[in-house]
Amino acid sequence: MLSRTRLETAAAAAFLAIVAFLLLYSDVPKAVDAASPWTNTVVTQKEVEAIYWLENNTRIYEPVVYDIFGGETMMALSLRTPPIGGDWAVARDAVDRMNNVTKFYETTSAQEAAEIMKNLGAHYAVVPSRQVHAGFGWKTVEKQKFSDQTFFEKAFDNGEVMVVRVK
Amino acid sequence: MALSLWTHSLVLKEFYMPTYGNTGIHAAPIREFVETGVYSKEDHFSYGGGIPSTYVPFYRMGVAAFVMLAGVSVEASSRLWVMIVGALLPLGFYLLGKKVFGTEAGLFAAFFSAIPADLLVYTVRPLPQALAMALIPIALYLVLERKWLASIALTFFAIMTHQEAALYLVAVQFGLAAFVLIERIWLFVSKKNESHEAVERKEIAMLAFVCWAVGVASYFGWHFLVTGGTDLLSMNQFVLHEGTAVGFNDVFGQLGTLLPWLAAAGAVVLAARAAKGWPNAGELLAASAVISGIILIKNDLIGLNVLMQRFIAFLDQGIVLLAAIGAAWILLHLNQESLSATTAALRKVFLRN
Numbered sequence: 001m002l003s004r005t006r007l008e009t010a011a012a013a014a015f016l017a018i019v020a021f022l023l024l025y026s027d028v029p030k031a032v033d034a035a036s037p038w039t040n041t042v043v044t045q046k047e048v049e050a051i052y053w054l055e056n057n058t059r060i061y062e063p064v065v066y067d068i069f070g071g072e073t074m075m076a077l078s079l080r081t082p083p084i085g086g087d088w089a090v091a092r093d094a095v096d097r098m099n100n101v102t103k104f105y106e107t108t109s110a111q112e113a114a115e116i117m118k119n120l121g122a123h124y125a126v127v128p129s130r131q132v133h134a135g136f137g138w139k140t141v142e143k144q145k146f147s148d149q150t151f152f153e154k155a156f157d158n159g160e161v162m163v164v165r166v167k
Numbered sequence: 168m169a170l171s172l173w174t175h176s177l178v179l180k181e182f183y184m185p186t187y188g189n190t191g192i193h194a195a196p197i198r199e200f201v202e203t204g205v206y207s208k209e210d211h212f213s214y215g216g217g218i219p220s221t222y223v224p225f226y227r228m229g230v231a232a233f234v235m236l237a238g239v240s241v242e243a244s245s246r247l248w249v250m251i252v253g254a255l256l257p258l259g260f261y262l263l264g265k266k267v268f269g270t271e272a273g274l275f276a277a278f279f280s281a282i283p284a285d286l287l288v289y290t291v292r293p294l295p296q297a298l299a300m301a302l303i304p305i306a307l308y309l310v311l312e313r314k315w316l317a318s319i320a321l322t323f324f325a326i327m328t329h330q331e332a333a334l335y336l337v338a339v340q341f342g343l344a345a346f347v348l349i350e351r352i353w354l355f356v357s358k359k360n361e362s363h364e365a366v367e368r369k370e371i372a373m374l375a376f377v378c379w380a381v382g383v384a385s386y387f388g389w390h391f392l393v394t395g396g397t398d399l400l401s402m403n404q405f406v407l408h409e410g411t412a413v414g415f416n417d418v419f420g421q422l423g424t425l426l427p428w429l430a431a432a433g434a435v436v437l438a439a440r441a442a443k444g445w446p447n448a449g450e451l452l453a454a455s456a457v458i459s460g461i462i463l464i465k466n467d468l469i470g471l472n473v474l475m476q477r478f479i480a481f482l483d484q485g486i487v488l489l490a491a492i493g494a495a496w497i498l499l500h501l502n503q504e505s506l507s508a509t510t511a512a513l514r515k516v517f518l519r520n
Binding site: 007008011012015016019022023026027028030031032034035036038039040041042043045048061063069071072073074075076077079081082083084085086087088089090091092093094095097120121 | 174178180183184186188189190191192195198199214218241278281282283286403404425494498502503
């Protein structure tokens with residue numbers, strides 16, 4: 001039979017072993033798996049190239065149409081201003097802007113997209129190849145409209161990302 | 168600390184810092200501050216710009232100061248701050264857990280702070296709440312230590328770092344003060360003499376109340392400074408009710424296996440202490456940390472209906488403390504008497520069957 005002290009020590013060691021096992025082999029790895037998707041960049045390295053092109057070819061605070069993730073990356077890297085994204089606590093027309101930018105990327109009409117850009121006071125827009133998020137879920141970009149030279153001209157293109165200028 | 172640094176090293180895995188959680192809305196004014204030397208009260212970037220910059224400024228100023236002093240990029244500095252948070256978080260929980268329930272609880276709390284997924288989600292990205300969440304346990308520890316100047320200063324610093332963290336911190340402090348106020352009323356009504364412990368609780372509660380007052384006043388002061396008003400409820404988060412309802416699974420699904428059981432044990436320990444007499448100030452603070460978190464995740468039930476799911480990570484802080492109390496109590500009570508009693512109870516159950 002174990003002495004009193006040894007029994008207590010064994011019980012404490014068993015308790016600590018169970019805690020350590022669950023901590024290191026179950027709970028912490030689960031937390032890391034859950035947190036991992038939240039550390040995604042969403043924007044691609046090719047988009048960052050486009051953002052640096054904007055930094056080199058436009059003025060500070062230039063309004064540039066972009067989705068939320070791209071726009072916030074753009075403001076962070078180049079101090080350019082997207083129509084959506086950022087702190088909406090006291091933004092006056094945040095929901096209208098989200099609607100307009102969603103429409104801008106989703107519409108098949110070059111004319112409508114150009115009008116939205118002008119109404120937002122923007123000369124430039126970034127057109128990524130990934131899906132965009134402008135406040136109402138992930139949407140596929142209708143890229144074809146930007147080929148209509150009546151309304152748009154290509155200012156930058158690296159094969160994955162375009163910067164278009166509205167005419 | 169090594170475990171926490173490992174989990175927080177997630178922030179280093181991509182070519183650019185995480186963008187979920189609007190990290191850019193802090194990096195932009197940081198860059199602007201670094202490049203112009205002026206911290207603007209106007210937000211030039213959000214939703215077309217030209218609006219008051221309502222966000223409290225200390226995280227941004229801190230990262231900017233680091234960029235200016237160390238000469239690293241805003242992006243690298245932002246990620247480095249996450250690693251600093253990774254180091255601070257278990258340290259803060261160790262100090263707080265130790266103060267509340269002894270060294271064992273401190274060590275358990277430090278390790279357990281690596282478990283809740285939401286706590287990691289909100290501290291692994293370069294965001295003000297990451298820093299503020301690491302400061303909260305330290306600020307509460309300083310209150311329990313009755314370090315007046317340091318606790319008031321750190322409360323102010325945390326309030327000026329992040330709004331929701333501010334709300335949770337002052338709620339915990341207010342809750343602690345409210346518990347002790349109930350004790351004072353009971354002592355007054357029952358005409359009992361106050362014990363040495365009651366005097367200690369009163370002093371800690373007074374400091375908690377002062378921290379609450381300083382915190383509330385400084386946040387309203389900041390909001391008035393940038394907007395010219397104090398009407399917080401006109402912000403879009405309140406008007407448009409940003410946030411989703413929080414259910415049982417949203418909380419327990421991210422706690423892992425250990426924390427729910429050990430937190431339940433911690434709750435039983437606190438209840439048993441309360442049944443025997445007034446718990447000490449640290450135990451009252453632990454209760455306040457959990458109750459404040461529950462009220463904030465269910466704020467839709469009191470009509471606020473704002474950012475409920477974001478407060479899960481703050482409730483996690485209370486649950487970590489409670490679980491540490493439970494684990495420490497179990498470890499300290501694995502003695503001959505309790506083991507014999509457990510063995511006897513098990514033998515009775517199995518022999519009967």
